[in-house]
Each structure stands twice: as C-alpha cells, then as structure tokens.
Amino acid sequence: MNAEFPLLDFFYALHQAGLPLGIDDYLALLRALQGGFGHDLPALKRVCKALWVSSPDEEHLFNYHFAQIEPELLRRLRIQLESQGVERQVLEQSNEEIPVAGEEDEHPVEIPEPDASEPPLPEAAELLHIEDEMEAAQMVTAIQVQRQDIELPPITRQFVLSGNYFPLTKRQMKQNWRYLRQFVREGVCTELDVEATVQEVGRQGFFLKPILVPRRVNRIDLLVLLDQGGSMAPFHALSERLKDTAIRGGRLRHARVYYFHNCPAEQVYHQPARIDAENLQRVFARMRQTSARVLIVSDAGAARGFFNEQRLAATNDFLNALRRFAVRIVWLNPLPQFRWIGTTAGALEQYVPMFEMSRRGLDQAINTLRRHS
Amino acid sequence: MAAKNIIRKYTGKPEFQPQPGEPDPLTGQPLFPYLPDKDLVEAVNLAIFLERPLFLRGEPGCGKTRLARAVAYELRLPYQSWSVKSTSRAQDGLYFYDAVRRLHDAQIAGLKRQGAEASKPIEDYIAYGPLGKAFLNDTRTVALIDEIDKADIDFPNDLLVELDEKRFEVKELGGKEFQASAPPIVVITSNDEKDLPDAFLRRCVFHYIQFPDKDQLLKILKAHYPQSIEELTIAVIDQIIARFLELRQNMETEKHLAGKKVSTSELLDWYRLLWKYDPETPISEKLAEQLRYPGVLVKSWEDYQRYGAKKV
Numbered sequence: 001m002n003a004e005f006p007l008l009d010f011f012y013a014l015h016q017a018g019l020p021l022g023i024d025d026y027l028a029l030l031r032a033l034q035g036g037f038g039h040d041l042p043a044l045k046r047v048c049k050a051l052w053v054s055s056p057d058e059e060h061l062f063n064y065h066f067a068q069i070e071p072e073l074l075r076r077l078r079i080q081l082e083s084q085g086v087e088r089q090v091l092e093q094s095n096e097e098i099p100v101a102g103e104e105d106e107h108p109v110e111i112p113e114p115d116a117s118e119p120p121l122p123e124a125a126e127l128l129h130i131e132d133e134m135e136a137a138q139m140v141t142a143i144q145v146q147r148q149d150i151e152l153p154p155i156t157r158q159f160v161l162s163g164n165y166f167p168l169t170k171r172q173m174k175q176n177w178r179y180l181r182q183f184v185r186e187g188v189c190t191e192l193d194v195e196a197t198v199q200e201v202g203r204q205g206f207f208l209k210p211i212l213v214p215r216r217v218n219r220i221d222l223l224v225l226l227d228q229g230g231s232m233a234p235f236h237a238l239s240e241r242l243k244d245t246a247i248r249g250g251r252l253r254h255a256r257v258y259y260f261h262n263c264p265a266e267q268v269y270h271q272p273a274r275i276d277a278e279n280l281q282r283v284f285a286r287m288r289q290t291s292a293r294v295l296i297v298s299d300a301g302a303a304r305g306f307f308n309e310q311r312l313a314a315t316n317d318f319l320n321a322l323r324r325f326a327v328r329i330v331w332l333n334p335l336p337q338f339r340w341i342g343t344t345a346g347a348l349e350q351y352v353p354m355f356e357m358s359r360r361g362l363d364q365a366i367n368t369l370r371r372h373s
Numbered sequence: 374m375a376a377k378n379i380i381r382k383y384t385g386k387p388e389f390q391p392q393p394g395e396p397d398p399l400t401g402q403p404l405f406p407y408l409p410d411k412d413l414v415e416a417v418n419l420a421i422f423l424e425r426p427l428f429l430r431g432e433p434g435c436g437k438t439r440l441a442r443a444v445a446y447e448l449r450l451p452y453q454s455w456s457v458k459s460t461s462r463a464q465d466g467l468y469f470y471d472a473v474r475r476l477h478d479a480q481i482a483g484l485k486r487q488g489a490e491a492s493k494p495i496e497d498y499i500a501y502g503p504l505g506k507a508f509l510n511d512t513r514t515v516a517l518i519d520e521i522d523k524a525d526i527d528f529p530n531d532l533l534v535e536l537d538e539k540r541f542e543v544k545e546l547g548g549k550e551f552q553a554s555a556p557p558i559v560v561i562t563s564n565d566e567k568d569l570p571d572a573f574l575r576r577c578v579f580h581y582i583q584f585p586d587k588d589q590l591l592k593i594l595k596a597h598y599p600q601s602i603e604e605l606t607i608a609v610i611d612q613i614i615a616r617f618l619e620l621r622q623n624m625e626t627e628k629h630l631a632g633k634k635v636s637t638s639e640l641l642d643w644y645r646l647l648w649k650y651d652p653e654t655p656i657s658e659k660l661a662e663q664l665r666y667p668g669v670l671v672k673s674w675e676d677y678q679r680y681g682a683k684k685v
Contacts, residue, residue: 020571028423035422037415050416054428054574171571178526190460192473207480210473215460249568251526 006033006077007048013065018169019058025051041078057170166238167358173242174249176362180293180370181251183216191215220370221254221290222246223283223326227298228259228272235334236272238357239297242332254290258283262298263314280321287325293369294326300354301344302335312344319352330365332357381448383417385409389447393597397442399452406596407436407443410589416580417444423578426518426536426559431582434636437562441517444558451510453503453557454517461524463531466504470545474498495545507557508541514557522567529573536576584621585637590614593637594644601648609656613644616660620670620680627679635670643669 008026015021028051038044045066053059189212196211224246226239247255258268258278268283270276287294300315301308322329331354333345340346340354348354353368355361390406397404409417417440420427429437445452455466475498501509507516521529535541539553561577563569585593591614595602601610617640624634646666647656659665667681 020575022575025575028425031423032419037419037422043415046412046415047419050419050578050580054571054577054579174568206484207476251567 005030006080007044007069010048010065010069013068014052014062017061017065019052019061020171021052038081040081041074044077044081166241168238168241168362170241170245172359173245173362176359176366177246177249178251179363180220180222180366181218182220182370184219185214185216186219187214187217189214218251218253219291220252221287221292222252222256222369223287223292223294224255224257225264225268225294225296225298226257226259226272227262227296228274229261231299231301231303232334234303235299238334240272242297263311264318265314284321284325291327292325293328293330294322295330295332295365295369296352297332297334297357299333299335299345300331300340300348302333302340302346305339305343307342307347308344312347315344315348316351328369328371329353330355330369332361332365383414383421383444383447385414385443385447387596390443390596391446393599404442404446405439407439408589408593408596409440409443410583410585413440413580413582416578420560420578421558424539424556426561426577428574428577428579429560429562429582430565430579432584432634432636433564434638435582435584436637437582438517438519441515441560444560445515448515450558451507451512451514452517453507453514454519455503456519457521457524457528459523459525461528463528463535466502466518466532467508467535467541468502468505468543469500470543471498471500499543499545504535504557504559505541505551507559508535508539508551508553510557511555513555516557516559518559518561520564521561522563522565522569526567526570529569533573533576587614587618590617590637590640594641597641598645598648601644605648605656612660613647613656614640616664617643617670620664623680624676633672633676639670 005026007029011021011026011029029048032038032047032051033044038047048066049059049062053062191213193211193213196213197207200211201207224243226243228236228239232239243257246252247257258264258270259272259274260268261274264280266280267277268280270278301311319329329352331348331352333340333354334357335345336358337356340349345354353365355365355368385408387406387408390408391404393405394403396402417427429440431437441454442452444450457466475495478493504516504518507514536559539556540550542548542550591610594610594614617635621635628634643666646669647659650666651659664670664681667677671677671681
C-alpha cells in the first residue's frame with residue numbers, strides 16, 4: 001500500500017463491488033484529509049461513508065469491505081492520522097477558519113523515507129504517546145521491517161450480494177424501466193402551449209390569455225406476476241430486485257406485484273411467502289379499468305428441464321383468461337434461451353413473447369410491453 | 374479575494390443558537406434553536422470545505438429542512454430557500470422569464486401605438502430564483518433545495534452542471550453566463566420517496582439524520598421551552614420522554630422500516646400541549662391513563678386504534 005494514497009486498495013475494492021465511484025471521489029477524500037477531516041479512524045470511516053455511500057445497500061457493502069482491510073494497514077493508518085491530529089489540534093486552537101480546498105498547501109498525507117538505523121520495536125503503549133511525526137514514521141517503518149509475515153484476517157461467514165453477480169445490475173434495471181412509458185396529457189391544465197397560443201393570437205389579432213394544456217403523465221399500469229418457490233428458489237433475489245426497481249424507480253402510474261407458484265390458479269398472493277391471497281378475478285376486474293400491461297417472471301419449467309403437458313395446459317388457460325383484460329403480456333425467463341428447448345418454456349414461447357433476463361432481453365421485453373395494442 | 378471564501382466552522386453549540394421566540398429577520402417568524410449531533414456537524418463542515426452539496430435523508434419531522442436555516446444563522450450568512458414541487462423545473466430555481474407578461478406589455482404598447490420607447494428591456498422580465506440569487510451573491514450563501522424527490526426524475530439531472538461548476542446561463546439574454554464568485558453552500562433534503570439518479574448523488578456529501586437519543590431529546594426540549602424547566606420538575610419531563618420513547622419503540626418493533634413513526638417535531642408539540650393546555654390537570658394524571666392528545670402523535674387510524682385508544 002502506498003503511504004501517499006491511503007485506502008486506495010479499499011477504494012478499488014468498493015469500485016469493483018459496484019459502487020458508482022469515480023476518481024474525483026477519491027480525490028475528494030484526499031482533499032478532506034488535507035483539510036483536517038478524518039483525524040482518527042472512526043472519523044475517517046465516517047468521511048468515506050459521507051462521500052461514497054448513497055443508499056443502505058451500498059452501506060452494507062461498504063461495511064463489509066471496510067472490515068476486510070487488513071488490521072495491520074488500519075493500525076499504520078491510525079498512527080499516521082493521530083500523529084497528524086496532534087499538530088492539527090495546535091493549529092485549531094489558534095484560529096477556527098477553514099481555508100478553501102486547494103488554496104493553501106496543507107500538510108500532505110505521507111510518511112517521509114525510512115532511516116537506515118532502525119530503533120527497537122516499541123511497546124504498544126509507547127505508540128500512543130507519539131508527539132513527533134518523524135518519530136512516528138520511524139516507529140512505523142520499524143514495525144514494517146520486523147514483521148515479516150502478516151496474518152490473514154479470519155474468514156468471516158458473511159454473504160453480501162454484490163451487483164456484478166447478476167446478469168443485470170440494479171442501475172440497468174432502473175434505466176430500462178424508465179422506457180416503459182406512454183405519455184398522455186391528462187389532469188389539470190397547467191402547462192403553457194406556446195404554439196397554440198401563438199396561433200390563437202394570430203387568429204384573434206391580439207393576445208387575450210395563454211392557452212394551457214395538461215401535463216403529460218405516464219399512463220402505463222404495470223402488473224408483475226412473480227413465480228416463487230420450487231425451481232424458482234435460486235432466482236428469488238433477482239425477482240425481488242426487478243420488483244423493487246419497477247416500483248421505486250420506474251415512474252409508472254401504477255405498479256402492482258403478485259406472487260404465485262408454478263402457475264397462477266384461482267389465487268395470487270401479495271407476499272413472497274405466498275400468504276395474503278387475492279382472488280384472481282378481482283385482480284382481473286381491476287385491470288380492466290386501466291389498460292394494464294402484464295409481466296410474468298417464471299422459468300416455466302426450464303429450470304428442471306422437463307416438458308410437462310399439464311403445466312402447459314394450465315398456463316395456457318391462464319394466459320387466455322388474462323388476454324381478455326390485459327393490453328400486452330410479456331414473459332421473462334431467468335434461464336438463458338438455449339435452456340428452453342425441449343421444456344415447457346420452449347412450447348410456451350409460441351403462445352406468449354418470452355425473453356431471457358439479460359440486458360438485451362429486458363430491453364426487448366420492455367419494448368414489447370410498450371407498444372400500443 | 375481569499376477573505377470572503379474563508380468562513381468559520383459550523384459547530385451547533387448552544388452559544389450560537391437563537392433565543393427561542395427571537396424573530397427571523399427575513400420572515401418575521403419565531404426562530405428556535407437547532408441542536409445537531411456531532412456527526413451531522415462533521416458532515417456540514419465537510420460539505421462546506423469540499424464545496425459539494427450536502428444531501429440529507431431521514432424520517433419526516435427529524436429536522437432536515439431546518440438545518441440550513443440554523444447553519445445560515447450561526448455563520449451569519451445570507452439564506453435562500455427553494456421548496457421543490459412536483460411541477461418544478463430546474464430552470465425555475467435559477468431564473469424565471471415572464472414571457473406572458475412581456476407579450477402582454479408589447480400588446481398594450483402596440484395598441485397605444487407608442488413604439489419602441491415604451492417597451493422595457495428584456496432584463497426587466499427576468500426574475501432570479503433562490504438558487505440563481507445564491508449564485509449571484511457576493512458572499513457565500515446557504516441555499517436549501519427542499520424535498521428534491523418530489524419533482525420529476527429529470528429535475529436533479531438538469532441541475533448537474535449548475536451544482537458542479539457553480540454557473541448557469543440565461544438563454545433569453547443571449548446565453549449570458551453567470552459564474553458564482555462565492556460558491557454557495559447547498560443543502561438538499563429528500564424524503565426518500567423516489568430513487569434519485571446516480572450521476573446526481575455522486576456529487577454530494579451524504580448524511581442520514583438519526584433519531585436523537587434520550588439525552589439529546591432532553592436538551593432539545595430544554596432549548597425550545599426553557600420556561601418549562603422552571604415549572605415542571607426533571608422527573609416529570611423524564612416521564613414524558615420515557616412515555617414517548619416507549620411509543621416509538623412499539624412502533625419500531627411493529628413497523629420496522631416501513632410506516633411512519635413518531636418523530637421529534639411531534640414530541641415538541643405534544644410536550645407543549647401537556648405543559649400548557651389544561652394546566653389544572655397535573656401532568657402525572659395526564660400520563661397515567663391512555664395516551665392523552667393522541668392526534669398529535671399518531672396520524673393514522675390503525676395507529677390510533679393500536680396505540681392511542683388504550684394505555685400502551
């Protein structure tokens with residue numbers, strides 16, 4: 001680790017984990033350190049969090065990767081920061097001004113080159129009483145030289161879902177959902193229609209009042225049906241993510257989500273554990289009022305790889321019933337396309353547009369959903 | 374020109390707070406003290422130092438909006454506030470070109486046949502919004518963009534250049550550019566209703582305002598209602614706080630992250646009611662039975678039935 005750029009490896013680890021960070025985020029950290037923030041380790045962690053973390057998911061990843069930093073690195077960093085912290089305290093007591101970043105040459109965050117003569121390895125208590133930066137540097141390099149092998153941190157049993165594991169990142173899903181829109185002008189007239197106003201002025205000869213039109217709103221009403229349990233168990237996290245981004249990031253007028261198992265029978269469920277049931281007819285009735293678009297997420301038997309006639313027949317009946325109420329129906333299959341051949345999914349492909357869950361597949365699915373009937 | 378860019382740090386200490394009831398010089402409304410915790414103070418100073426916007430999230434009623442006013446008061450800086458609506462466009466915060474009025478005036482001038490002398494210059498029809506005024510100010514201004522997630526999704530994206538480079542251009546003046554000579558301190562609050570685009574979030578310093586702990590709540594109550602300390606004993610105030618925290622704890626266990634829990638501003642209202650309204654009844658009696666004045670604390674029918682109708 002380069003002493004001049006503290007936490008650079010940590011920054012790279014976060015970037016690879018999927019946080020949207022750029023190089024000027026790291027430079028902002030350096031400027032903050034130069035300005036006196038992050039004077040001890042908890043404060044440094046808070047500064048990094050304030051600059052880099054923008055959501056609870058990212059916070060989880062951040063904490064995980066921070067815990068992965070070798071304790072030896074953290075100890076060296078702590079010494080480095082505390083030795084600077086003492087000097088800064090003296091400065092702070094004299095005047096409480098914050099200079100604008102980049103205006104003055106603050107003390108850079110680096111340790112000077114090690115000496116040839118090495119002092120003996122200090123006790124832990126001695127490290128806390130460091131007054132001089134040079135002394136601190138020498139102590140740290142002494143530790144560096146004498147400790148040949150650094151113990152690896154213990155393996156932690158924590159699993160974190162990072163964004164790169166799935167074929168689609170959360171951000172890509174959000175961006176795709178934004179394309180699902182059909183703008184229609186409805187509601188209160190609040191927006192000025194310049195062209196119509198100018199035409200009116202031309203017709204009347206003088207300007208009476210502006211012509212207002214209603215704002216455009218997204219008319220799309222989306223119904224998402226998610227298959228849960230059984231062969232879909234490995235894909236639960238992916239479905240949840242899809243549902244999450246559709247509801248929160250999609251700007252749709254309505255987005256409703258229901259769960260079922262294998263094939264929707266008379267009931268669908270509000271909760272993933274398949275409790276809190278609702279009658280399918282009631283769901284249909286509500287769909288009729290708003291021209292709904294339906295997205296079904298299920299492997300349709302492709303995960304197990306068999307062809308099941310009963311399942312095919314039941315699904316077909318359901319689709320026929322659905323077609324009376326829905327404007328568009330689209331099927332998303334978490335398995336890739338080459339796995340559908342010879343299974344129920346392959347047969348179902350003839351009856352309903354089916355797409356795989358890659359970036360391109362979701363693109364095409366949304367395009368199909370969006371088209372006018 | 375370094376002098377005007379150097380400002381003191383924000384501390385939030387009691388000596389810099391306004392006296393309760395002191396009128397705000399800008400609006401005439403009474404000002405109240407604002408007691409931040411030290412993480413929030415650190416985040417504010419970080420944002421001021423790095424010249425990046427401060428992005429605040431937290432429950433409704435935790436004091437996101439009032440932080441900007443408190444910072445402006447302590448550092449004695451000018452203050453601009455922009456409450457974003459669902460119909461807001463990014464341009465409205467910077468400037469507003471009143472095209473309709475100009476057309477109207479031109480019509481009137483045409484009817485009176487007065488010619489060019491009567492028509493006013495175009496600058497008269499351009500009014501600068503809160504953010505625009507903050508950019509144009511000579512000293513660093515505290516600019517608040519309140520509830521940014523209420524607006525359309527394109528709204529934060531439209532502000533990227535302005536927040537990054539601290540400049541904006543006015544098309545109607547022929548593309549004239551205004552560069553901020555003193556970069557404003559921008560505070561952005563969000564209710565977390567919608568997700569905001571990553572490109573926008575990247576430029577900000579984040580902070581999530583936590584709910585204050587018991588000691589902090591006591592300090593807040595003392596700062597807002599100092600006379601109550603003389604009239605009520607500490608034991609009674611502790612009882613009130615304990616009751617409030619019990620209610621909040623119940624709501625937390627039952628609702629987890631979803632659903633609205635009682636917040637600091639509701640505690641302040643409830644405390645004032647318990648203290649001032651119906652002073653003949655002693656407070657211990659008011660606290661002994663069911664939740665008194667539940668309408669101040671619980672705001673939905675289910676919550677009222679669960680927590681308000683009988684003793685918790």
